[in-house]
Amino acid sequence: MTIALGTPxxxxxxxxxxxxxxxxxxxxxxxxxxGDLGWYGRNGPRASASAVRxxxxxxxxxxxxxxxxxxxxxxxxxPDVRGDEELARRxxxxxxxxxxxxxxxxxxxxxxxxxxxxxxxxGERGWGIDEPWTPLRRDLAGPVPAPDPxxxxxxxxxxxxxxxxxRSAFPGSRFTEASWRxxxxxxxxxxARCLLRRDERGRAVATVTVWSAGPGRPGLLEPxxxxxxxxxxxxxxxxxxxxxxxxxxLGASSALVCTPSSNTGGVAAYVSAGFExxxxxxxxxxxx
Numbered sequence: 634m635t636i637a638l639g640t641p642x643x644x645x646x647x648x649x650x651x652x653x654x655x656x657x658x659x660x661x662x663x664x665x666x667x668g669d670l671g672w673y674g675r676n677g678p679r680a681s682a683s684a685v686r687x688x689x690x691x692x693x694x695x696x697x698x699x700x701x702x703x704x705x706x707x708x709x710x711x712p713d714v715r716g717d718e719e720l721a722r723r724x725x726x727x728x729x730x731x732x733x734x735x736x737x738x739x740x741x742x743x744x745x746x747x748x749x750x751x752x753x754x755x756g757e758r759g760w761g762i763d764e765p766w767t768p769l770r771r772d773l774a775g776p777v778p779a780p781d782p783x784x785x786x787x788x789x790x791x792x793x794x795x796x797x798x799x800r801s802a803f804p805g806s807r808f809t810e811a812s813w814r815x816x817x818x819x820x821x822x823x824x825a826r827c828l829l830r831r832d833e834r835g836r837a838v839a840t841v842t843v844w845s846a847g848p849g850r851p852g853l854l855e856p857x858x859x860x861x862x863x864x865x866x867x868x869x870x871x872x873x874x875x876x877x878x879x880x881x882x883l884g885a886s887s888a889l890v891c892t893p894s895s896n897t898g899g900v901a902a903y904v905s906a907g908f909e910x911x912x913x914x915x916x917x918x919x920x921x
Contacts, residue, residue, distance in 0.1 A: 636690050636723045638733065643678045646670070649685055650821055652694040656711055657846040662746040663768040663891050663914055664709035665699060668844025668853035671821030673699060675812040678819065686735055688724065695720055704741040705916075710749060721750035729758060729919070742918040755917045763916040765894040769908035770851075773881040773888060777874065784830045784875040789814055791829055794837040798829070802840075802858025826879045830872045838863040839872040845883040852885030857899075869902035877906065 641649055653667040674681050686706070688696040695717075696710040706728065714720050727733040728743055728751075736743075742763055745752050787795060792813035799808045816822060821844070830839040841857040854876050859869045877888045892899045894913055904910065 634690050636688055636695065636720060638723075638727055638735075639687050639689065640734075641682050641685055641687060643682045646678070646682055646685065647820060649687055649694065649697055652687075652711070653697055653709070654846045654850065656709060657850040658712070659851065659886055661712065661851075662748055663889065663911070664746045665697060665707045665744075666844065666851075666853040666855075666889070667821060667846050668825070668842075668855050669699060669701070669707060671819065671825055671844050672816070672842065672855045673701065674819035674821060675808065675816040677815050681819070686727075688720065688727075690720075696724060698735065700735070704737060704739060705744070706736055706742075707744040708749075708751070709746055710751075715746060715748055716750045718750065721754045724751045725754040725758060728755065736919075740919065740921040742916045744916045747912075747914055752917055760917040760919050763918040765913040765915055766891050767894045767900050767913055768889065768891045768911040769900070769903045770911060771877050771888045771906070771908045773852075773877060773885055777878045777881055780878065781830070781871055781875050783832070784828050784872060786826050786879070787829045788827075789817065791837075792817070795827060795829055795840045798837050798840045798860045799856065799858050801860045801862070803856070804861075824883065826883070828872060828875050828879060830868055830875070832863060832866075832868070836863070838866075839868040841872050841876045843876045843880050843883070843888070845880060845885050848884030849886050851887045851889050852880035852883060854880075854888060854890040857890070859902075864898070869899070870905045873903055873906035873908070 650667045684700040686698040698706045698708040731738045793810040800806045824845040827842045832838045839859045844853045880888045
């Protein structure tokens with residue numbers, strides 16, 4: 634049975650998101666989450682659709698990839714086909730051949746679950762191991778701190794403040810108030826909450842967006858940032874705790890986040906908020 638590679642149109646994104654939701658489960662390795670697709674929605678529905686690749690067999694989606702930057706695809710599969718050799722080799726073929734329309738020529742990277750066979754197949758074809766990332770998880774079965782009065786869930790009226798904090802936290806970001814509004818208008822934002830923290834003078838100092846995959850499934854923090862002028866004052870820990878509480882309110886079983894291991898300050902903030910480090914993970918990459 635043939636495995637078909639496709640790019641959804643805007644009307645088909647919901648089916649892709651549904652597949653991603655169904656693949657999220659406790660005990661699963663860090664993988665592409667519907668929240669990643671929701672955050673990419675800041676670029677608009679057409680751009681989101683054009684950045685997605687799906688692999689299907691007999692009408693069933695087996696794998697989903699998100700082209701999340703120049704030469705990077707973030708990929709995951711249905712859990713029961715993660716070791717499927719036919720799928721792994723088809724994925725590796727499509728990822729390795731620019732003419733297939735997934736990755737361009739030159740340096741390229743693939744993020745895939747650590748137990749996915751496609752990683753091994755790419756290794757056989759000469760793809761190397763990239764820089765380490767640290768996944769972190771907080772169990773939400775137990776209690777979470779009481780609501781922080783300095784943190785509020787925000788809507789369109791605070792989009793400008795959220796965007797300003799984000800740009801300060803992530804130099805080079807072009808995230809704007811208009812971007813936030815486009816993201817919030819997308820269907821995946823129905824399962825999200827955007828939070829903003831203020832300091833004692835009422836200044837916006839930290840923000841986070843959390844994404845649910847549905848009750849009883851892991852939720853995601855993407856992104857979390859603290860204004861560069863207000864770091865090392867506990868704002869990262871505080872907004873991360875509020876994020877965990879928001880995900881618990883949305884029915885999530887746990888809260889997940891992943892950050893470059895080199896981001897030692899970010900890792901420390903998550904650990905201080907009760908997140909546990911999981912083993913480091915690495916993308917596969919192809920040298921130019």
